[in-house]
Amino acid sequence: MDENKENESAETTEQKLPFKENLYDRMPLTLKQWDIIIIVLAIAIVVFFVVGALKGNGVL
Amino acid sequence: MPNKKIDSKYVTNFLLNNAIIILMVAAAIGVGIMRPQFFSADSFRNLMANTSVRFIIALGVSGCLITKGTDLSAGRAVGLAACVAATFLQRGDYSGKVYPNIGELPILLVFLGVVVVAMLFGMWNGLIVSYLNVPPFITTLGTQTIIYGVCLVFTGAQPIGGLRADYTTISSGNLELLGIKIPYLAFIALALGLIMWFVYSSTPHGKYMYAIGGNENAAEVSGVNTKLTKIIIYVTAGFLYGTAGFLLGAKSGGTSVNMGFGWELEAIAGCTIGGVSTNGGIGRVSGILIGVMVFELLKIAMQFMGVETSYTYIVQGLVIIMAVALDIRKYVAKK
Numbered sequence: 001m002d003e004n005k006e007n008e009s010a011e012t013t014e015q016k017l018p019f020k021e022n023l024y025d026r027m028p029l030t031l032k033q034w035d036i037i038i039i040v041l042a043i044a045i046v047v048f049f050v051v052g053a054l055k056g057n058g059v060l
Numbered sequence: 061m062p063n064k065k066i067d068s069k070y071v072t073n074f075l076l077n078n079a080i081i082i083l084m085v086a087a088a089i090g091v092g093i094m095r096p097q098f099f100s101a102d103s104f105r106n107l108m109a110n111t112s113v114r115f116i117i118a119l120g121v122s123g124c125l126i127t128k129g130t131d132l133s134a135g136r137a138v139g140l141a142a143c144v145a146a147t148f149l150q151r152g153d154y155s156g157k158v159y160p161n162i163g164e165l166p167i168l169l170v171f172l173g174v175v176v177v178a179m180l181f182g183m184w185n186g187l188i189v190s191y192l193n194v195p196p197f198i199t200t201l202g203t204q205t206i207i208y209g210v211c212l213v214f215t216g217a218q219p220i221g222g223l224r225a226d227y228t229t230i231s232s233g234n235l236e237l238l239g240i241k242i243p244y245l246a247f248i249a250l251a252l253g254l255i256m257w258f259v260y261s262s263t264p265h266g267k268y269m270y271a272i273g274g275n276e277n278a279a280e281v282s283g284v285n286t287k288l289t290k291i292i293i294y295v296t297a298g299f300l301y302g303t304a305g306f307l308l309g310a311k312s313g314g315t316s317v318n319m320g321f322g323w324e325l326e327a328i329a330g331c332t333i334g335g336v337s338t339n340g341g342i343g344r345v346s347g348i349l350i351g352v353m354v355f356e357l358l359k360i361a362m363q364f365m366g367v368e369t370s371y372t373y374i375v376q377g378l379v380i381i382m383a384v385a386l387d388i389r390k391y392v393a394k395k
Contacts, residue, residue, distance in 0.1 A: 034389040035076060041382040042079055045375055049087065049362065052371025 077390055080333050080382055084354045084361075091361040098364045105234070105241060107356055109311065112249035113304050115352045118327040118334075119256045120300035122348050123293040125331055126273045128340030129189060129196030131294070132324050133203035134301055137181055139320030140211045141174045141305020145227075146220040146315040148173070154222030158215075167227060175302035181207060182298020186291035204324075211317045221314035231311035245307055252300065257345040265292060273340030329376070330355045332383040339391060355379070 029037070054060040075082065092098045117134055124131040148170045150157045181203060188199045234241035260266040268289045271279035280286050309315050334351020336343030358379065362372045 029392075031389065031392050034385060034392055038076055038079055038382060038385050038389060041378055041385060042083055045083065045378045045382065048371050048374045048378065049365075049367060052362070052367035052375065053365040055371065056366040056368040 073393065077386060079386060080379060081350065081354055084358050084379075087361050088357050091364050095364045098361070101240065103360065103364075105243060107353070107360055108246045109231070109243045110360070111349075111353045111356045112243065112245035113308050113311065114323070114326060114330060114356060115249045115349055116252055116300050116304040116307070117323055118330045118348050118352050119252060119345070120297035120304075121324060121327040122256075122331050122336050122343055122345075123269060123297055124196060124200075125328065125336045125338060126269055126340060126343045127290060127293060128273055128276070129290070129293075130200060130328065131185065131297055132197065132200040133181065133185065133207055134200075134297070134324035134327055135320040135322055136204045136207040136211065136324075137178050137298065137301040137320070138305040138308060138323055139315075139317065140181075140207050140214070141178050141302045142309035142312070142315040142319045143211055143215050143220060143305075143317065144177055145170055145174045145306045145309040146223055147215070149224050149227040149309075150220070150222045151224050156222055158220065164224065167230075171303075171306050174306050175299050178302030178305065179295050179298040182295040182301070183291065185298075186294030189294065190287035190290045208317070215317055217317055219314060219316040223309070223313055228310050228313055231307055245311065248303075248307065252303065253345055253349060259296075260343075260345060265289065269293060270341055273337075273342070275341075325380070326355060326376075327352075329380040329383060332380065332387060335387075337387050337391070338384060339387070351383075 051060065088098070097103065117138060121131050121134050147158045148162070148165050149167065152164050185196075185199055185203050188194050189196050229244075231243070231245050233244045235244065235247065236242075260269070268279065268284045268286075271282070271284055272286050272289060276286055305320065308319065312319065330352035331343065331348050332338060332351065333354055334343075334347035334349065336348060336351075355376075358375070359372070362375065367375070
């Protein structure tokens with residue numbers, strides 16, 4: 001009886017967490033979420049570039 | 061109506077997949093408008109010279125990245141190569157000559173010695189990664205520290221100067237083509253780029269490399285000698301770092317133990333920006349050249365705009381993260 005319970009629990013775990021060998025397959029985000037991350041990073045790059053330039057030229 | 065939807069999706073994908081290149085080119089145009097001397101011949105020559113050395117290093121790192129590895133010892137290997145080259149190519153009459161009893165050696169002999177040293181460290185990396193199965197990150201991290209130690213011992217932690225004119229001319233000399241002065245460095249980098257392009261695209265070794273990066277187990281089962289291929293990749297990388305170090309020593313006019321420190325990260329960044337996937341199996345020489353050039357353009361643009369040094373590191377770091385995010389995005393989009 002205990003053995004059956006153990007086997008059931010192992011199968012349930014396997015269904016819940018299928019192993020994916022490829023690192024990128026394990027990424028939990030969708031395409032849209034990645035698009036948002038990329039846009040945010042692009043904005044951050046522009047912001048830090050501009051702020052750095054203003055600070056470097058003594059404006060800020 | 062459906063065509064319009066497809067077109068806008070195509071445009072969105074194009075813009076996002078090439079976001080870094082578009083952003084950098086836009087930044088360069090913006091800087092050029094605000095600082096017209098950014099588009100001068102001197103600036104272009106500076107860009108080519110800086111890109112050339114970094115491109116050679118990136119070519120070395122790319123093989124490791126394509127096979128899902130990395131090489132964190134690249135920068136220190138370049139530094140050691142520069143120090144060794146500079147030590148044996150000092151002027152005979154220089155008062156601070158490291159080995160005053162050794163006369164002026166032929167440049168080719170010193171070059172061969174330098175690349176052999178660098179290739180030995182490459183072989184060291186390759187053997188540990190292939191036969192001991194130590195992850196490349198750890199292996200090359202250890203090698204990085206070892207090479208730094210060797211360089212400290214070799215140079216006595218002293219800077220090396222008084223280099224021969226025939227050595228420094230290799231990097232400072234130019235060839236005039238159609239009125240434009242192109243550094244010799246650019247031609248050397250181009251030649252190496254063409255050789256590596258041929259190796260990657262048209263040789264069995266190149267195909268094995270991509271196969272290992274795609275799926276190492278499948279490659280092994282298919283008969284690819286994965287251990288030998290990886291060793292060759294790291295030894296080739298060593299050759300390229302040795303060459304880059306030799307040229308860097310000539311370009312700088314003097315060397316020290318800190319030369320090349322951190323350059324592996326720039327090389328990895330350039331490769332990633334240029335489309336080399338950190339997930340392995342993808343990468344082209346043309347992409348690597350574009351990636352390195354774009355990263356150098358960004359650095360020069362920030363210099364011209366007088367961006368504070370601290371902020372230049374933040375911007376470069378964000379660009380690297382964005383490059384990896386784009387790589388993952390391309391993979392998710394394909395699925």
